Amino acid sequence: MDKVYNHKDVEDKHYKTWEEKGYFKPEIHPDGKPYCIILPPPNANGDLHFGHAMFTVEDILIRYHRMKGDSTLWLPGTDHAGIETQFVYEKKLQSEGKSRFDYTQEQLYQMIWEFVSESGGKIENQLRKLGFSLDWSREKFTLDPDIQKLVYQTFKQMHDDKLVYRAYKLVNYCTKDGTSFSDLEVTHEERNSPLYYIKYGPLVLATTRPETKFGDTGVAVHPEDARYKQYVGKDIEIETVLGKATIRVVADEAVDPEFGTGVVKVTPAHDFNDFEIGKRHDLLMKQVIGFDGKLNEHAGKFAGLYVKQARSAIIEEMHAKGLIEKIDEGYINRVGLCYKCKTVLEPLPLEQWFVKVESLKNEAVKAVKEGKIRIHPKSFETQYFQWLENLRDWNISRQIVWGMRIPAWRCRDCSEPKAQSAKRKTTSQNSKAINNEPIEQFSNNSEWIVTEGEKPEKCPVCSSTKLEQDSDTFDTWFSSGQWPYVTLQTAKPGDFEKFYPTAVLETAYDILRAWVSRMAMLGIYRTGEVPFKDVLFHGIVNDPLGKKMSKSKGNVINPLELIEQYGADAVRFALIYGNATGNDQSLSYPKLDAARKFTNKLWNMARFLEMKRVSSIEYQVLSIEELKKTAKNTTDREWVDKVEQLVKEITRYIDDYQFNLAAERLYEFIWHEFADKYIEDVKNRMDDNSYLILTTLYVILIKLLHPFMPFVTEEIYQKMPGHGESIMIEPWPTQ
RNA sequence: GGAUCCUUAGCUCAGUUGGUUAGAGCGUUGCAUUCACAUUGCAAAGGUCGGAAGUUCGAGUCUUCUAGGAUCCACCA
Numbered sequence: 001m002d003k004v005y006n007h008k009d010v011e012d013k014h015y016k017t018w019e020e021k022g023y024f025k026p027e028i029h030p031d032g033k034p035y036c037i038i039l040p041p042p043n044a045n046g047d048l049h050f051g052h053a054m055f056t057v058e059d060i061l062i063r064y065h066r067m068k069g070d071s072t073l074w075l076p077g078t079d080h081a082g083i084e085t086q087f088v089y090e091k092k093l094q095s096e097g098k099s100r101f102d103y104t105q106e107q108l109y110q111m112i113w114e115f116v117s118e119s120g121g122k123i124e125n126q127l128r129k130l131g132f133s134l135d136w137s138r139e140k141f142t143l144d145p146d147i148q149k150l151v152y153q154t155f156k157q158m159h160d161d162k163l164v165y166r167a168y169k170l171v172n173y174c175t176k177d178g179t180s181f182s183d184l185e186v187t188h189e190e191r192n193s194p195l196y197y198i199k200y201g202p203l204v205l206a207t208t209r210p211e212t213k214f215g216d217t218g219v220a221v222h223p224e225d226a227r228y229k230q231y232v233g234k235d236i237e238i239e240t241v242l243g244k245a246t247i248r249v250v251a252d253e254a255v256d257p258e259f260g261t262g263v264v265k266v267t268p269a270h271d272f273n274d275f276e277i278g279k280r281h282d283l284l285m286k287q288v289i290g291f292d293g294k295l296n297e298h299a300g301k302f303a304g305l306y307v308k309q310a311r312s313a314i315i316e317e318m319h320a321k322g323l324i325e326k327i328d329e330g331y332i333n334r335v336g337l338c339y340k341c342k343t344v345l346e347p348l349p350l351e352q353w354f355v356k357v358e359s360l361k362n363e364a365v366k367a368v369k370e371g372k373i374r375i376h377p378k379s380f381e382t383q384y385f386q387w388l389e390n391l392r393d394w395n396i397s398r399q400i401v402w403g404m405r406i407p408a409w410r411c412r413d414c415s416e417p418k419a420q421s422a423k424r425k426t427t428s429q430n431s432k433a434i435n436n437e438p439i440e441q442f443s444n445n446s447e448w449i450v451t452e453g454e455k456p457e458k459c460p461v462c463s464s465t466k467l468e469q470d471s472d473t474f475d476t477w478f479s480s481g482q483w484p485y486v487t488l489q490t491a492k493p494g495d496f497e498k499f500y501p502t503a504v505l506e507t508a509y510d511i512l513r514a515w516v517s518r519m520a521m522l523g524i525y526r527t528g529e530v531p532f533k534d535v536l537f538h539g540i541v542n543d544p545l546g547k548k549m550s551k552s553k554g555n556v557i558n559p560l561e562l563i564e565q566y567g568a569d570a571v572r573f574a575l576i577y578g579n580a581t582g583n584d585q586s587l588s589y590p591k592l593d594a595a596r597k598f599t600n601k602l603w604n605m606a607r608f609l610e611m612k613r614v615s616s617i618e619y620q621v622l623s624i625e626e627l628k629k630t631a632k633n634t635t636d637r638e639w640v641d642k643v644e645q646l647v648k649e650i651t652r653y654i655d656d657y658q659f660n661l662a663a664e665r666l667y668e669f670i671w672h673e674f675a676d677k678y679i680e681d682v683k684n685r686m687d688d689n690s691y692l693i694l695t696t697l698y699v700i701l702i703k704l705l706h707p708f709m710p711f712v713t714e715e716i717y718q719k720m721p722g723h724g725e726s727i728m729i730e731p732w733p734t735q
Numbered sequence: 736g737g738a739u740c741c742u743u744a745g746c747u748c749a750g751u752u753g754g755u756u757a758g759a760g761c762g763u764u765g766c767a768u769u770c771a772c773a774u775u776g777c778a779a780a781g782g783u784c785g786g787a788a789g790u791u792c793g794a795g796u797c798u799u800c801u802a803g804g805a806u807c808c809a810c811c812a
Contacts, residue, residue: 004773188810195812207812220812256812264812273812333811377751379739386738387808510807544747546805578748578759583740584805588747590761601772608771660749664759676776683770 001610001719005603007567010715015128023066023728024074024135026499032071036499037062038484038532039134040507040515044078044141045085045116048126050541050549050587051508053559056572057538057659058506059132063707064654065503066133067732073499074133075487077140078123080116082476083179086402087340089115100178100401105471108401113143126560131568131710133728138491142479143404146490151479152407152453154526159408159450163356163525164396166448170275171395173348174338175293179399180350182475183392184514186336195331196315197261199323200247201238203231206260208333209270210318211310213240214299215288216247218266220277223251225262241317242300250281269349289346307346352397353406353472357521361388364520367530373520375535376657377582380509387513388521396475403473409449411459412466481518484531505532508540509582536657539584541575546586557587569709570595576708577663599712601671602702606716608679609695614688619721622696624733633685636693639678642669643697647733650704663708670701695720700733 018024026034037058042048058074066072089112090100100108127134140147158164171180193208200219207213219236221228231249238245254277255264268278269287278285288298295310297303302310318324336345365388367373368381375381397406449456449467458465479486484505488496501523505516516535523531542548543555550556562571573595579585622630624644631637646669653662674697682690699720706713706727717727724730 001771003771183809205812209812254812259812266812271812273810336810377740382739383807390809513808540806546747548806580749580751583748586747588760590747594760597772597774601775604772604775606771611771656751658751661751664749668759675772679771680776 001603001607003604003607005567005600005712005715007569007599007711008564011129011131011568011711014711014714015131018133018726018728019128019136021726023726024133025137026071026073026135028066028729029069029071032069034073034498035062035065035070036073036075036488036502037504037506038487038502039074039076039132040505040511041077041079041140041142041480041483042123042127043081043084044123045081045088045119046123048123048129048559049556050559050575052123052127053130053571053575054508054538054541055127055132055506056130056575057536058504059130059572059710060576060654060659060707061504061506062133063710063728064732066728067703067706067730069731071498073135073138073495075138075140075491076124076127076132076134076136077483077487078142079476079480080142080402082398082400082403082473083177083185083340084476085116086112086400087177089402105401112402129560129563129568130572133710138487138495140487140490142476142483144490147479147486148404149453150486150489151404151474151482152451154482154522155407155474155478156450156452157526158355159448163360164353165356166351167354167393168349168351169354169395170269170272170347171350171352172336172345173291173350174341174343174345175291176341176343177338177400178291180348180352180395180397181338181345182395182477185339186345187339187342188334189337190332191335192329193331193333193335195260195328196318197325197327198318199239199325200263200265201236203228203236203249203263204261204325205263205265206328207265208331209267209311210314211295211299211302211307212267212270212288213265213314214242214295214302215267215269215286216265217268217278217286218281218283219247219249220252220255220264220266220281221249221262222255222257223253225251225255225257227262239321239323241314241321241323248281248283250277250283252277252280270347272347275347275349285349287349289348291348291350293346307344352395353408353470355394355396355478357391357394360521360525361391361517363524364388364517367520367524372530373533373535375537377537380512380535380537380582383509383512384517388517394475396478397470397472398475399472401473403476404479406470406472406474407451407453408470409451409456409467410447410470411449411462411464412468413464414459414462477514477518478522480515481522482526484519484523485527500527501530502532504534504536506536506538509537510540512537534657537582539579539582542584542586544587544589562592566592566596567599567711569599569712573598573663573667573708576659577667579660581657581659598667598671599709601675602705602709602712602716605670605675605679605698606719609691609698610719612686612691613721614691619692619695621699621722621724622692624700627693627696630689631693632689633693635678635681636690639674639697640693642673643700647700647704651732654707659708666701666705666708670705674698674701699723703727703730703733706730 042052062072062074093099172186173180195206195208196210197204197206232251235246235248238247254273266274266277266283268275268283268285270289286298288295290296293306295302295305302313305313338345365385368384456467484502485500488500519531547555570592574591624640627640631640649665650662682694702713702716714727717723
C-alpha cells in the first residue's frame with residue numbers, strides 16, 4: 001500500500017464497478033423491505049453545485065438502507081426547467097443576433113431540445129463524481145413522453161373534476177420575457193417612486209402610476225371617511241389630459257384613509273387590488289397597457305409609448321394643465337420584478353388556466369397535521385402550513401415554448417375568444433385591448449376540449465376540424481409537482497406498487513413551497529396517498545465568508561474542483577460533519593482539510609494492519625457476539641464492547657436523521673479512541689488473537705463509515721483479509 | 736406587517752425527551768516522534784453558552800421579555 005491515500009486512483013474505478021455490477025438497483029435485495037428516495041431532479045441543462053452536493057444526505061440514507069438489506073431505490077431524473085432553460089437559450093440566440101421571435105413555437109422547442117440534448121449526461125456524470133448510488137437504469141426526464149402522458153392525464157382528470165378552470169385574471173407579466181409568472185416567482189425590490197397628488201375633479205388622490213389613469217374606471221374612498229361621504233355612489237366629472245370624463249366614486253374597506261389623501265383611483269386592468277375592488281363594485285375593465293409594455297390606443301396621443309416614457313410625458317402635460325397639486329419625490333415603495341431579467345412586472349389581464357387549490361391544499365395540510373407526512377426539522381412545518389393556508393388559485397399557464405404544451409384545444413369556428421391572448425410573435429398588432437368590459441371571472445370550460453395529449457378530431461359542438469391548441473405550456477412546477485408518482489409509474493413495471501409512497505423526500509428548504517407543498521397536493525389528489533412519509537430539509541451552502549454563492553457576485557465555488565482536490569469522500573464528509581440538519585453552512589476549507597486527513601488516517605490504519613498481518617492465521621469474518629467469545633485479552637474484549645456500543649449509536653443517529661452526530665462520533669471514535677488508544681495499546685503486545693479482533697473491529701468501523709465515505713472505505717475493504725465482493729453490499733453491522 | 740432561524744473557545748460550528756468537571760475542527764503554546772500516518776502522538780491555554788427575568792432539586796437546553804444578525808412570506812395605492 002502507498003504511504004498516502006490517493007483518491008484520484010480509486011474513485012472512478014469503484015463507481016464504475018458498482019454501476020456495472022448493478023449494486024445501485026433495488027434488485028440486489030429483491031425481497032427486502034422497500035425503501036425509496038426520489039432524487040430532486042436537477043436542471044437537465046445545469047451544472048453541479050453545492051445544492052446537489054448536499055444530496056449526500058440521501059446517499060447516506062440509501063447506502064445505509066441497502067446495507068440493512070432493504071430493497072433500496074434511489075431514482076434519478078432531470079427537469080426541463082422551463083423558464084430557466086429557455087432564458088439561457090434565448091441569451092444564446094441573442095449572442096448570435098437572433099431572438100425567439102424569429103422562429104415558430106415548434107422550431108424553437110426543437111432547437112432547445114437539441115440544445116439540452118447536447119449537454120446530455122453532463123449533470124449525471126457530475127453526480128457520479130460524488131459517489132451517489134443512483135439507479136441510472138431508471139433515470140427519467142420530465143419531458144419523456146410517458147411522463148408527459150401522465151401529467152396530461154392529471155390535467156384532464158382535474159378538468160373533469162372541475163379543479164382547473166380557464167379564467168380571465170390579472171397576472172404578473174414580464175413584457176420583456178413575454179410570459180406571466182406565478183406569485184412565487186415575483187421578486188420585490190424597494191424603489192423610489194414619486195407619489196403624485198393629482199386633481200380629480202373635486203377630489204385629489206395620490207398615485208405612483210399616473211400613466212394607468214386612462215384605465216381608471218372608478219375612484220375609491222373608505223366607507224367611514226367623513227371627508228368624502230357626500231361623493232360615494234356618485235359620478236363625478238374630472239378634467240384629464242385627454243379632456244373631460246366622468247367617473248364613479250365607490251366606498252371600499254380596502255382603502256386606507258391615512259394614506260395620501262384617502263382617495264384611490266381604481267384601475268381594475270392594471271392593479272391586483274383594484275381588480276378586486278372593481279369586482280366588488282361592478283366597475284368596468286379597461287386595458288391601457290399592452291403585452292409589449294406600451295400604452296395602447298386608449299391612451300390617445302400617448303399611445304405607443306413605453307410605460308416609463310408615458311409616465312413622464314403625462315406628468316409634464318398634467319403640470320401644464322395644472323392638474324398636479326404636489327409631488328412627494330422621496331416616496332419609496334416595493335415593486336414586483338421579473339426574477340429572471342429584473343424588468344418591472346406589469347399586472348395585465350390575461351386568460352389563463354388556473355388550478356382550484358382549495359380542496360387540494362386542505363388535503364395537503366391534513367396530511368401533515370395527521371402525521372402522514374412528517375417534516376424534519378419540525379420548525380419548517382409552520383412555513384408549510386402558512387403558505388398553503390394562504391394559497392390562492394394557481395396559475396399554471398406559461399407563455400413559453402420550453403415545456404409541456406397544454407393539452408387543450410379550442411374550435412376556431414364556434415368559440416369566440418373572450419379576451420386576447422398575449423401572442424408570442426406580434427403582440428402589439430394582435431392585441432385588441434379590452435375596453436370597458438365588465439369584470440367577470442368565467443370558467444367556461446365547455447369551450448375548451450381537454451384531452452390526455454392527443455389532438456381531438458373535431459369540435460363536439462359544430463364538428464369543425466379547425467381546432468387550435470392552446471399555445472401555452474404548463475408551469476414547470478405543475479409537472480415536477482407530480483414527480484414522485486410519475487417517475488415510479490414509468491420507471492419499471494411494479495415500481496409504483498412497491499415503492500410508493502416513498503420513504504423520504506430530501507431537499508433544500510428553499511423549495512418547500514414551490515415544490516414540496518405542490519407534490520403533497522398533486523400526489524394526494526392523483527394517487528390518494530401521500531407521495532412521501534418523511535420530508536427532510538438541508539440548508540444552503542454559502543461561501544467561506546458566509547455569503548450566498550451567486551454568479552453575479554462571482555463567489556461561486558465549483559464542487560467538482562473540490563472533489564478533484566480533496567476527494568469526494570472528504571467533500572461529502574465536510575458537508576455533513578458539524579452541521580445540524582436544516583441549518584445553513586459556510587464552506588470551510590479547514591473542515592475539508594480535516595476530512596481529507598481523516599481519509600488518510602483510515603488508510604494508514606489499514607496499512608498498519610497490512611504490515612502486521614500474520615500470514616499463518618486463517619482470517620474469518622466474525623460477528624460481534626462471536627468476537628466477544630473469541631477475544632482472549634481483557635482489553636481486546638473491552639474494545640469489542642465499545643464498538644458494539646458505537647454500532648448502536650450510529651444506527652440510532654442515522655435513523656433519527658442526525659447525520660452530523662453520526663459523522664462526528666465516527667470521526668472521534670475511529671481516530672481518537674480506536675487509533676490513538678486501542679491500536680497504540682495493542683501495538684506492543686500483538687498476537688494472532690489480538691490481530692484478529694483488531695482487524696475485525698476495524699472492518700466493522702469502515703462499514704459504519706461507508707455511507708458517509710463510500711470510496712475510501714471500499715478501497716480499504718478490498719485490501720482486508722477475508723473481504724467480500726464489495727463493502728456496499730455487505731450487511732450493516734449488528735450484534 | 737407576519738413568520739422562522741442564528742447569537743456557545745481567537746475563527747467556523749456541534750451539543751433533539753433539561754442532569755455529573757460545556758465539545759470538535761482550524762488556530763495558539765509546550766513536549767515527543769519520523770517507529771502505519773506529505774506527519775502523527777501527548778499535553779496546555781482559552782468559554783459567567785448575546786442580555787434580563789422566570790419555571791425547576793437542577794437550564795446552553797423550557798417560558799416570557801429584550802438586543803444584534805440572517806432568511807422567507809405578504810405587500811403599500
